[in-house]
Amino acid sequence: MKKSLSIIITLICFQISAQDNLVIYEVPGGYKYSAHNDDFTVLVREPDGVWKDLFEYEVEVDLDTKSKASMVHFDFDKKVELKVRKNNGIIYNVDIRPKSSGVNPTVKGNEITFMLDKSMNLSLEINGDKLHNLHIFANPIEKNRPDPNDPNVIYFGPGVHQPNDQPGDVYHIPSGKTVYVHGGAIIKAKFLVNKAEDVKIIGRGIVMQPERGVEIRYSKNVTVDGLIFINPKHYTIYGGETNGLTIKNIKSFSSQGWSDGIDLMSCSNVEIDKVFMRNSDDCIAIYAHRWGFYGDARNYEIKNSILWADIAHPTNIGIHGNAEQEGEIIENIHFYNIDILEHDEDDRNYQGCLAISGSDKNLIKNIKYEDIRIDNIQEGQLFNFRVFFNEKYSAAPGRNIEGVVLKNITYTGRLPNPSLIQGYSENEQIINVTIQNLKINDKVISKQDDTFFTIGEFTNDIKFKK
Secondary structure: OHHHHHHHHHHHHHHHHHHOOEEOOOOOOOHHHHOEOOOEEEEEEOOOOOOEEOOOEEEEEOOOOOEEEEEEEEEEOOOEEEEEEEOOOOOOOEEEEOHHHOOOOEEEOOEEEEEEOOOEEEEEEEOOOOOOOEEEEEEEOOOOOOOOOOOOEEEEOOEEEOOOOOOOOEEEOOOOOEEEEOOOEEEOOEEEEEOOEEEEEEEOOEEEOOOOOEEEEOOEEEEEEOOEEEOOOOOOEEEEOOEEEEEEOOEEEOOOOOOOOEEEEOOEEEEEEOOEEEEOOOOEEEEOOEOOEOOOEEEEEEEEEEEEEOOOOOEEEOOOOOOOOOOOEEEEEEEEEEEEEEEEOOOHHHOOOEEEEEEOOOEEEEEEEEEEEEOOOOEOEOEEEEEOOOOOOOOOEOOOEEEEEEEEEEEOOOOOEOEEEEOOEOOEOEEEEEEEEEEEOOEEEOOOOOOOEEEOOOEEEEEEEO
């Protein structure tokens, strides 16, 4: 009888949870003070419902300034209202980005309110301050949470988790396992998937200050979905020689040297969807050979995402490869429906919101950038496509870059440094580039114009279309 009653209560609780249109998560006790930022107070509710108080996490951003920004997260369905109070200073103006979100706030005194009717990732900025802003991650309600009692599920419930029997603060994930991290969980370690297949690492929890967030080596069919990564020492997701990789709805903050977002070496058949990456190195980098990883990199879809490079590139392709052999191929890379919120890099060698860096005998071909919206950047270029020899990181120049399409690229802001298309030699060229509907401050760029970009030597078949 007691067992039956327990089952009934469990089912009732599940039904209530399943019908809940707004889910917030408790913060583990030890982090209620150490991880909090008091710049904002954030409340959320269903329309005309009871306000719920969100926990404002502190996240460190920008390698140059080590600034303390804020972050909140929650899950919802249908519609919610948010109220944000600025706890210090006077509000003169409010920006909610990306502008493509269409969110228009109402401001009264030190309070900001607005409605959301779909999941999205946002940056709320007071008086133009991008370094002490509020990041808002409004997730869809989770569907089909895995069963904690399933032997193929590794379940991290509410609380703080840190391995005490595995050296190096690492959780090793074998084949066939689903790792679930509850939204009230904090993981103080990295996840390592090595020579494994059919692995999922999912949930709404936080991976806090690991060496790396998720490391995926020599593996097949791996999914990472929904987690928040706060200030890993190095990469958020580090992938090598892996086939079949899906990265969805993750959020990432980093502020240290070499703290790239998603770096993939000799990986193929990759989908990156609905990610928010704010990093102090490349947000997304696609390479061929590096370190112990060898092979081509093919078939990428990167879409519906927000990239924020406090330094270095929002996107970068191709600088690393196998110069000791005939070279490798990087091909079929498609970026679309992307918002780029920042690019701040003073070294001309590493500029370009959209960068193709052809080195190490790589042949790079069939690259497409479509529906890319770039906000005002501090310093850098919109695009930088070069076959070149980088003496610091490469052993040889690249081979050709062939077949690049820029379509519906828009930039709004003060003029950046002129973009560049430049080959290396008669035998190492950039061939067949199409620029269609490139808009800079609402002006369509339909021909070569030194104000906006330079077409250098060893280039062939550069076309403009309206």
